[in-house]
Amino acid sequence: MYFMTNNSPFRYELLHADARTAARLGRLHTPRGIVELPTFMPVGTLGTVKGVDIRRVRETGAQIILANTYHLALRPGEETVAALGDLHAFTGWQGPILTDSGGFQVFSLADRMKVSEEGVEFRSHIDGSKIQLSPERSIAIQEALGSDFIMAFDQVVALPNESSVVEEATWRSVRWAERCQRASRRSDQMLLAIVQGGLDPGLRRRCAHELVAMEFQGYAVGGLSVGEPPAEMYAALDVVVPELPADRPRYLMGVGRPQDLIEGVARGIDMFDCVMPTRNGRNALVFTDAGPVRLRNASHERDRQPIEAGCPCPACEHSRGYLRHLFQSGEMLGPILASIHNLTYYQRLMARAREAIAAGSFAEFRAERMRGWNEPS
Amino acid sequence: MYFMTNNSPFRYELLHADARTAARLGRLHTPRGIVELPTFMPVGTLGTVKGVDIRRVRETGAQIILANTYHLALRPGEETVAALGDLHAFTGWQGPILTDSGGFQVFSLADRMKVSEEGVEFRSHIDGSKIQLSPERSIAIQEALGSDFIMAFDQVVALPNESSVVEEATWRSVRWAERCQRASRRSDQMLLAIVQGGLDPGLRRRCAHELVAMEFQGYAVGGLSVGEPPAEMYAALDVVVPELPADRPRYLMGVGRPQDLIEGVARGIDMFDCVMPTRNGRNALVFTDAGPVRLRNASHERDRQPIEAGCPCPACEHSRGYLRHLFQSGEMLGPILASIHNLTYYQRLMARAREAIAAGSFAEFRAERMRGWNEPS
Ligand SMILES: [Zn+2]
Ligand SMILES: [Zn+2]
Numbered sequence: 001m002y003f004m005t006n007n008s009p010f011r012y013e014l015l016h017a018d019a020r021t022a023a024r025l026g027r028l029h030t031p032r033g034i035v036e037l038p039t040f041m042p043v044g045t046l047g048t049v050k051g052v053d054i055r056r057v058r059e060t061g062a063q064i065i066l067a068n069t070y071h072l073a074l075r076p077g078e079e080t081v082a083a084l085g086d087l088h089a090f091t092g093w094q095g096p097i098l099t100d101s102g103g104f105q106v107f108s109l110a111d112r113m114k115v116s117e118e119g120v121e122f123r124s125h126i127d128g129s130k131i132q133l134s135p136e137r138s139i140a141i142q143e144a145l146g147s148d149f150i151m152a153f154d155q156v157v158a159l160p161n162e163s164s165v166v167e168e169a170t171w172r173s174v175r176w177a178e179r180c181q182r183a184s185r186r187s188d189q190m191l192l193a194i195v196q197g198g199l200d201p202g203l204r205r206r207c208a209h210e211l212v213a214m215e216f217q218g219y220a221v222g223g224l225s226v227g228e229p230p231a232e233m234y235a236a237l238d239v240v241v242p243e244l245p246a247d248r249p250r251y252l253m254g255v256g257r258p259q260d261l262i263e264g265v266a267r268g269i270d271m272f273d274c275v276m277p278t279r280n281g282r283n284a285l286v287f288t289d290a291g292p293v294r295l296r297n298a299s300h301e302r303d304r305q306p307i308e309a310g311c312p313c314p315a316c317e318h319s320r321g322y323l324r325h326l327f328q329s330g331e332m333l334g335p336i337l338a339s340i341h342n343l344t345y346y347q348r349l350m351a352r353a354r355e356a357i358a359a360g361s362f363a364e365f366r367a368e369r370m371r372g373w374n375e376p377s
Numbered sequence: 378m379y380f381m382t383n384n385s386p387f388r389y390e391l392l393h394a395d396a397r398t399a400a401r402l403g404r405l406h407t408p409r410g411i412v413e414l415p416t417f418m419p420v421g422t423l424g425t426v427k428g429v430d431i432r433r434v435r436e437t438g439a440q441i442i443l444a445n446t447y448h449l450a451l452r453p454g455e456e457t458v459a460a461l462g463d464l465h466a467f468t469g470w471q472g473p474i475l476t477d478s479g480g481f482q483v484f485s486l487a488d489r490m491k492v493s494e495e496g497v498e499f500r501s502h503i504d505g506s507k508i509q510l511s512p513e514r515s516i517a518i519q520e521a522l523g524s525d526f527i528m529a530f531d532q533v534v535a536l537p538n539e540s541s542v543v544e545e546a547t548w549r550s551v552r553w554a555e556r557c558q559r560a561s562r563r564s565d566q567m568l569l570a571i572v573q574g575g576l577d578p579g580l581r582r583r584c585a586h587e588l589v590a591m592e593f594q595g596y597a598v599g600g601l602s603v604g605e606p607p608a609e610m611y612a613a614l615d616v617v618v619p620e621l622p623a624d625r626p627r628y629l630m631g632v633g634r635p636q637d638l639i640e641g642v643a644r645g646i647d648m649f650d651c652v653m654p655t656r657n658g659r660n661a662l663v664f665t666d667a668g669p670v671r672l673r674n675a676s677h678e679r680d681r682q683p684i685e686a687g688c689p690c691p692a693c694e695h696s697r698g699y700l701r702h703l704f705q706s707g708e709m710l711g712p713i714l715a716s717i718h719n720l721t722y723y724q725r726l727m728a729r730a731r732e733a734i735a736a737g738s739f740a741e742f743r744a745e746r747m748r749g750w751n752e753p754s
Contacts, residue, residue, distance in 0.1 A: 047702065051709040053691045053717075076678070076702045083679040084698045092694050301453070302460040314430045317469050321461045325424065325453045332428040332709065340430075 010190040010217060012249050018362045022241065022268035025357040028249055030148055031188050032088075032096045033063075036354055037249065037270040040261065040346045041066045041098060043278065046075065047091045050278045051336045052343065054092040060313070060340065061347035064096040064149075066273045069141050070105035074124050074131070078144040086146030098149035098273070101138045101180075103173075103194075104222070104254070107156040115155060117172065135179035143186050150184065151220065152177040154194045159226055166198040174210050181214060192251060194222040199232055201239040208243035219244045220251040221269070230260060237267040244268075258287055258349055259373055262366050265353050277342035282335040284327045286315075287345040289372045293320070295338065300324040307341050311348070315341035387567040387594060389414075389626050395739045399618060399645035402734040405626055407525055408565050409465075409473045410440075413731055414626065414647040417638065417723045418443045418475060420655065423452065424468045427655045428713045429720065431469040437690070437717065438724035441473040441526075443650045446518050447482035451501050451508070455521040463523030475526035475650070478515045478557075480550075480571075481599070481631070484533040492532060494549065512556035520563050527561065528597065529554040531571045536603055543575040551587050558591060569628060571599040576609055578616045585620035596621045597628040598646075607637060614644040621645075635664055635726055636750055639743050642730050654719030659712040661704045663692075664722040666749045670697070672715065677701040684718050688725070692718035 011029040018024065026037040042049045042057060045068045049057050057065065067087060072078060081090050087097050106113065110122035110131075119134025138153035154173035157165055177193045184191045193216040197204035211219065221240050224233045237252070244250055251271035252264045261272050277287070284295040288308045293300075295307075303320040310316075315323065315337035326334030349369075356365035388406040395401065403414040419426045419434060422445045426434050434442065444464060449455060458467050464474050483490065487499035487508075496511025515530035531550035534542055554570045561568045570593040574581035588596065598617050601610045614629070621627055628648035629641045638649050654664070661672040665685045670677075672684075680697040687693075692700065692714035703711030726746075733742035 046706050046708060047699070048708050048710040051713070053710060053714060054694070055691050075706055076698075080679060080698065080702070084681055084696050089696070090699050090702075092699075302457060304461055314432050317431070319461050319466070321453075321457065322424070322467050322469075325457070325467075329423050329452055331423060331425050332712070333425045333430060335709070336428065336713065337430060 007187075008190065008217060009188060012218075012247055014246070016358055018357050019360065020363045021266040021366070023265045023353070023357050023362045024268060024270070025354055026249070026270060028096075028270070030096045030190075032094065032148055035063045035096060038261075038265045038350055038353060039063055039271055040350045041271060041273040042343050042346075043068075043273055043275045044091060044093075045071050045275075047072060047081070047087065049339075049343070051282065051332075051339045052278070056314070056340055057093070057343070060343040061351060062095075062343065064098060064271075065091070065093055066098045066100065067091070067145070067147065068102070068105060069099045069138060069145065070102035070109070070133075072099075072145060073102065073141050074126055078141045082144045082146070088146065096148040099142045099145055099147035099151065100253070101142070101151040101153040101194075102133055103138070103151075103154040104156050106133055117175075119153075120155075135176040136183040139180050139183040139191075143184075143189065148189060149218070150189050150191050152180040152191060152193045152216075154196060154222060156196075156223060157198070159198055159223070159228060161198065163198075163200065166200065167203060170196045170198070170203055170207050174207060177211060177216070178214060181216065190217045192216060192218040192220045192249075194220045194253070195240050195244075196223045197236075197240075198223060199228060199236060201236070204236055204240050205243055208240050212243060212245060216248070218249040218251065220253050222253045224252070225255045225260070225274075230263070233260070234263050234267065237264065237269065241268040258346070259370060261346070261349065262353065262369055265357075266362070266366055277346050278339045281339035281342040284334065284338060286338050286341050289369070290375060291373050295320060295323050295334070296327050297324070308345070311341065311344060313341045313344040384564075385567065385594060386565060389595075389624055391623070393735055395734050396737065397740045398643040398743070400642045400730070400734050400739045401645060401647070402731055403626070403647060405647070407473045407567075409471065409525055412440045412473060415638075415642045415727055415730060416440055416648055417727045418648065418650040419720050419723075420445075420650055420652045421468060421470075422448050422652075424449060424458070424464065426716075426720070428659065428709075428716045429655070433691070433717055434470070434720070437720040438728060439472075439720065441475060441648075442468070442470055443475045443477065444468070444522070444524065445479070445482060446476045446515060446522065447479035447486070447510075449476075449522060450479065450518050451503055455518045459521045459523070465523065473525040476519045476522055476524035476528065477630070478519070478528040478530040478571075479510055480515070480528075480531040481533050483510055494552075496530075497532075512553040513560040516557050516560040516568075520561075520566065525566060526595070527566050527568050529557040529568065529570045529593075531573060531599060533573075533600060534575070536575055536600070536605060538575065540577065543577065544580060547573045547575070547580055547584050551584060554588060554593070555591060558593065567594045569593060569595040569597050569626075571597045571630070572617050572621075573600045574617075575600060576605060576613060578613070581613060581617050582620055585617050589620060589622060593625070595626040595628065597630050599630045601629070602632045602637070602651075607640070610637070611640050611644065614641060614646065618645040635723070636747060638723070638726065639730065639746055642734075643739070643743055654723050655716045658716035658719040661711065661715060663715050663718050666746070667752060668750050672697060672700050672711070673704050674701075685722070688718065688721060690718045690721040
């Protein structure tokens with residue numbers, strides 16, 4: 001079963017819809033190959049997945065990576081990236097790349113910000129220089145970077161917040177999405193709109209309606225995983241996902257823990273990204289089927305076990321005792337190996353989720369994984 | 378042509394002696410495989426080659442690595458290493474490992490040191506705890522670590538220094554070497570003595586004579602590359618190497634730049650180690666046949682060239698512009714990739730030196746390399 005979107009070289013293919021959950025197995029056809037869905041995208045903020053060389057990123061099983069428009073526009077600048085080829089030549093990643101729009105970073109990192117209908121004016125968090133970002137400018141940067149998936153520029157507000165503030169930002173984001181759609185000219189890039197609306201179900205639903213009517217090629221759910229309890233995030237997905245067209249990919253931005261990924265998949269999400277595997281890895285926290293392991297814990301001093309038996313990653317060639325030693329000694333290799341293990345864990349988790357959906361056993365897989373993660377370790 | 382040393386499982390095999398220099402092509406047979414000589418040993422101070430996972434270390438072409446007795450004894454302690462298997466299980470390196478004796482580190486890193494004929498008492502540079510090291514204790518630690526090549530414990534003095542101080546330390550080191558020989562019991566470890574003597578040719582020669590008479594399985598030249606001009610180091614080699622037995626391996630400790638390796642090979646040295654590839658790599662300085670390249674230099678901002686065309690390492694998959702961006706942004710991947718390139722460069726240099734000796738063209742190779750390194754870049 002194929003769904004075509006205009007004459008785009010991008011195509012979402014549904015392979016199997018789970019009978020007992022909203023989980024779906026699919027494929028995203030792109031000019032740079034197929035992405036199996038659901039998928040997890042490692043985050044390469046500045047054009048590097050922190051601490052992991054691109055060959056190792058490939059080895060984790062990743063099929064698509066993410067980079068940040070805001071960070072790259074500030075350093076080294078999109079013109080320098082373009083002068084060096086494009087984001088693929090720059091990073092050495094020949095598969096598909098998704099760039100965010102910069103909206104989230106502007107509203108969380110920039111200093112002294114002024115928002116108007118036109119866009120945002122702010123000061124760089126690096127050197128304080130004055131910068132403007134607008135829907136058109138965000139698209140222009142993403143076109144210069146040459147990513148394959150680009151995101152609409154949106155206004156992000158902190159949560160919780162006054163409903164009038166959330167509402168205003170939501171409708172402004174919808175108007176900005178329309179401007180992004182008009183500004184976007186490259187047919188080899190797929191633009192995704194972002195559903196906002198905070199934790200207000202009605203607003204989320206109306207926002208989704210508006211954006212769906214505008215016929216984007218894909219839809220993201222934004223503004224979640226910003227500190228709210230997981231149950232509220234899942235509730236927002238329960239509201240939004242059914243409003244989205246079944247023939248287009250759905251991306252839950254910035255999420256999350258392994259259990260959040262599985263819960264997202266169960267609600268029909270196809271794409272995820274999160275800094276957690278690398279950020280936690282740098283802090284000596286690694287993921288396993290039996291829950292997270294703190295490698296700095298003294299109990300691992302003479303622990304001959306690998307992080308996880310059967311894991312093919314270069315970290316699991318070593319004992320937990322060795323990895324603990326690396327962290328205790330401040331050796332770079334500790335963060336490197338823990339990051340690689342966590343990225344490998346996330347990719348294997350998604351691969352197992354895909355297999356379970358295909359086998360009709362996703363509900364059992366989900367229950368089994370939740371039991372493992374919640375066991376006291 | 379085979380030279381056997383007692384019933385040791387270690388065996389030095391001379392394959393080809395260069396006609397125009399003292400360079401020699403050989404093989405070191407060990408219980409953990411063959412090391413082709415001349416060889417460069419990457420330094421894994423704390424059981425990790427800084428920033429480079431062990432699979433990547435193998436990929437550089439390294440055949441033997443080095444670890445530091447002093448550092449490992451302090452952290453995590455040789456008993457913890459032994460509890461986790463041995464140094465091979467700990468590091469994941471299944472090939473031969475050489476451990477130094479701790480002498481050099483005690484005399485350069487430790488605080489408040491007291492030297493007696495018995496040994497050294499000092500305070501740890503990490504936590505100030507009081508530690509004693511002696512020839513017997515150094516061997517016991519190296520036996521617990523389970524390395525394949527172990528070094529005699531020696532007294533190192535700063536240079537330049539009063540001749541009486543240098544002389545006393547030299548003869549004490551000889552007496553300590555004898556104690557190490559008596560203390561060493563594992564037949565699967567090969568003990569190397571260290572020729573000291575500062576920059577005094579007569580003392581160096583007499584020290585070598587004494588140690589050679591004691592029939593060690595291999596000989597190191599120590600106390601060089603401590604700040605003296607390269608010409609003085611080469612002059613010391615010209616004096617010492619002819620005194621060493623032709624049927625045993627010769628190791629020049631802590632050396633050095635690519636040109637020092639080639640000059641050492643030309644003088645009959647078989648083994649080298651140095652932190653330079655990784656330390657310089659972390660500081661954005663990378664080695665090429667046309668001399669060192671400073672990746673932070675603004676001239677590389679939009680430089681599409683790799684560090685070195687034809688280099689198979691993961692760094693050379695990228696442009697210099699990308700690598701510069703990583704360093705400018707403080708990304709871990711900069712030091713990682715630059716370290717891997719430098720280690721790869723050193724291994725390829727040694728491989729080319731071996732090929733040149735085999736082909737009878739080492740003198741031409743040496744001249745050609747020196748021209749490249751000395752060109753203004
Ligand atoms: Zn692993
Ligand atoms: Zn290279």
